[in-house]
Amino acid sequence: MAEEAEVVKNKQVVLKNYATGFVKDSDFIIKTDSTMSLKVPESSSKGVLVKNFYLSCDPYLSFLLQKSDSSLEAQFSRFSLGSTINGFGVAKVVDSRHPKFEKGDLVWGITGWEEYSLIAEPDSLFKIEHTDVPLSHYTGLLGMPGLTAYGGLFEVCNPKKGEKVFVSAASGAVGQLVGQFAKLTGCHVVGSAGSREKVDLLKNKLGFDDAFNYKEEQGLDAALKRYFPEGIDIYFENVGGKMLDAVLLNMRMHGRIAVCGLISQYNLEKPEGLYNVASILFKRLRVEGFAVFDYLHLYPKFLDLVLPQIRAKKITYVEDIAEGLENGPAALVGLFSGRNVGKQVVLVARE
Amino acid sequence: MAEEAEVVKNKQVVLKNYATGFVKDSDFIIKTDSTMSLKVPESSSKGVLVKNFYLSCDPYLSFLLQKSDSSLEAQFSRFSLGSTINGFGVAKVVDSRHPKFEKGDLVWGITGWEEYSLIAEPDSLFKIEHTDVPLSHYTGLLGMPGLTAYGGLFEVCNPKKGEKVFVSAASGAVGQLVGQFAKLTGCHVVGSAGSREKVDLLKNKLGFDDAFNYKEEQGLDAALKRYFPEGIDIYFENVGGKMLDAVLLNMRMHGRIAVCGLISQYNLEKPEGLYNVASILFKRLRVEGFAVFDYLHLYPKFLDLVLPQIRAKKITYVEDIAEGLENGPAALVGLFSGRNVGKQVVLVARE
Structure with a gap:
């Protein structure tokens, strides 16, 4: 018989309105009453369930938040009203039905703006092999x-x-x-x-x-x-x-x-x-x-160049870390007025 | 003792005014009282004297005819008021002090808008080797x-x-x-x-x-x-x-x-x-x-591709030939209103 899965509360950033012009804090809701079972459901044949540590505030998100047609030209599909938004982030695998990932793996790639995410198609996640650098760097310098x-x-x-x-x-x-x-x-x-x-x-x-x-x-x-x-x-x-x-x-x-x-x-x-x-x-x-x-295939070559430079302190990286998922929308909005100093990251949970 | 050189009349297209906005016929004068000695002077150590057959009307000439600053960014130096304008053309060598060229050679490259031109720096002239195609093509298809x-x-x-x-x-x-x-x-x-x-x-x-x-x-x-x-x-x-x-x-x-x-x-x-x-x-x-x-070095490779195609009639080329140097300014002006049908050429003299 299957083990009973732990169920946890799962705070989420949900899109309330499509932005018109500049994205605003009030275009989002922080939803606090969702829950998540910490097991990948059997219906998700290669799903991965992750605990999110860091989320990345990136300018491209603006297209997915806008009602205007320009979003049609973006590389991703637009967010749905009432759904959790997503973006790049750093997370830890809690459960996996995918052969490439196992519990405890650290990963970076597209995840949800929430505490825990079920990633149904995790093929584009990168496994984090080098942990002698700050994990947040995988939203920026190493991401x-x-x-x-x-x-x-x-x-x-x-x-x-x-x-x-x-x-x-x-x-x-x-x-x-x-x-x-x-x-x-x-x-x-x-x-x-x-x-x-x-x-x-x-x-x-x-x-x-x-x-x-x-x-x-x-x-x-x-x-x-x-x-x-x-x-x-x-x-x-x-x-x-x-x-x-x-x-x-x-x-x-x-x-x-x-x-x-x-x-x-x-x-x-x-x-x-x-x-x-x-x-x-x-x-x-x-x-x-x-x-x-266009350059995802160069990621290993990129790491070979950049990791030694980081370790030798020849490359430095400035991050602006907003603490707490509930501060995510404001951090994202700040990008478009240049409020952030360095790479804007949202800390969801410490490792 | 040096042979006495023949002296001929040399009709010229001279710039009268810099164009403001669209180039006009009246920005030019046809000068009919110049003469040319058909010998390269001894002072011109590698000069070539040519008889011009065809002149090419090209859009870039507009920059050299304008007073505006944009001309500063062009690839050539601007024309001087009161001087003969120049451009690409097809000509025959009448006299030469340059080792690469001799009397009777057909050439294409930068020459004057006049009947005869003394080209002091002929290094950029191309010698025409293939004459089984219309010579005018060296202002267009083959130029x-x-x-x-x-x-x-x-x-x-x-x-x-x-x-x-x-x-x-x-x-x-x-x-x-x-x-x-x-x-x-x-x-x-x-x-x-x-x-x-x-x-x-x-x-x-x-x-x-x-x-x-x-x-x-x-x-x-x-x-x-x-x-x-x-x-x-x-x-x-x-x-x-x-x-x-x-x-x-x-x-x-x-x-x-x-x-x-x-x-x-x-x-x-x-x-x-x-x-x-x-x-x-x-x-x-x-x-x-x-x-x-940027591609002048590819000219031989280009000829290898294009000459067989011309001979096999797989490439055709439409020219709009204005007869007579005195009709050159109008032909050039017509470029900017799209009056020409096909490549605009000026016939100065028949071979």
Whole structure:
């Protein structure tokens, strides 16, 4: 006879309204009356049941929370009203019917914004093999943002020693790594961010050659001309809008722009226009959109590069950890106003 | 003692005013009182003196004729007021002090808009080896536009059999070849052009699978959805502006856009805005500007591909030949209103 499964309370972040414009705290409910049986049901032939430790606040979630059509173009299916939202996270396997995972395994990948999640299709979960680094890093440095930075910089931009690299949203989850990877390659790296605190971080903790607060600049074109008098070889694009337009004017011949994100545009009714398109022609630029999904096969190679650098303290990673699932919505909302300093993580439970 | 050199009259097209907005006939003068000695002067240590047969009307000339700053970004130096303009052409060597060229050689490359030109730095001239094709083709199919089409399609876009290809300004000097090269690769090819006559040419003479007149469409997005219900894999961009914006909405995942020209934008005071930039991210597109100068080393390989196809009549080429140097300015001006049908050439003298 089957062992009686333990049943626990399971706090959840549930979508109440689709966002119109900027996502708001009030678009979510914290549901406290759900329960979860800590056994994978027999009907779930390869399910995995996990206890969630860390959840990742990522800009792409904005598309899945919006009512507008733009969400149709996202890589995931949109969240349903009244259901628990999901995203990348770090968790521990409590029970498994999947041959690849067993009880006690640490994993990262798509999980629910709740205390415990039943993952019906766990094939895309990564097993965490290296635990001598903070587990939260698997939402950032060693997770999706890390692989995004790696794929976007090395596969899309192919940086060479001495090249001039500009990174926007540079203290963010991806940007801070792009800058450090570019420095390791011998590039000259300048970042932009939205506060003095972040600029200070870039210059004094993350090893950028220089950084500026875009909110304090009279004009972005003039700022870029000051920081890149010879022009920009590589732009790692996280923000879009006016910044991209100014960058186009300041690119060098045969420059490369990796389009990783356009966070300044996600919550606008109509995106801003891009006017300096002719620079793409005249300077023979390559502008390339990419997503981490194109580079998942590189994850082992990425770990081989990055783990020794972390252990040698040659790569550092700044996280902004919100404690408690109930603070998750506010942490997520804060992304879109740049409230977070470093990678925004939500701590659900300690290991 | 040096032989007395023959001196001939040398009609010239001279720039009178820098263009403001659209180039006009009246921005030029036809100068009829110049003369030319048909000997390379001893002071010109490696000069070549040529008799011009055909001149090429190319969109890039617009930058060299304009007063605006955009010209600073062009690949050539701007024309001087009161001087003869220059551009690509086909000519015959009348006298040479350059070891690579001798009297009687046919050449193509940068020459003057005049009957005879002294080319002081002829290193970039190509010697014409194959004369069993019309000489005028060396301004188009076998010249700069041909190599542009080849480099842009094969090197930038890497087309694969069965892919869906869209070409704008498709009956133009470059577009008509892009379409034919893509058909030879086994792609499905649709072109846009600005008149019924051109659309007819695309469908019935140039072998495009389909074509449409963008001026007769209610909306470009709707037109593209009709011609590409499954979306576009490759867009060969010659026009820019609203067409590019509509194309972005209709690209398929991992599509490629070769930016060869933006002719709709060249004469505007301020370019049109591009709003669908997010498609580059969501569909992981590659948008790449290029110029023929990146592919000059491929010219022999290009000839190997294209000459047999011409001889087998598998590639055809439509030219619009204006007779007489004095009709050159009007022919050039006509490019920007799409008056020409096929590659616009000016016949200066018959061989």
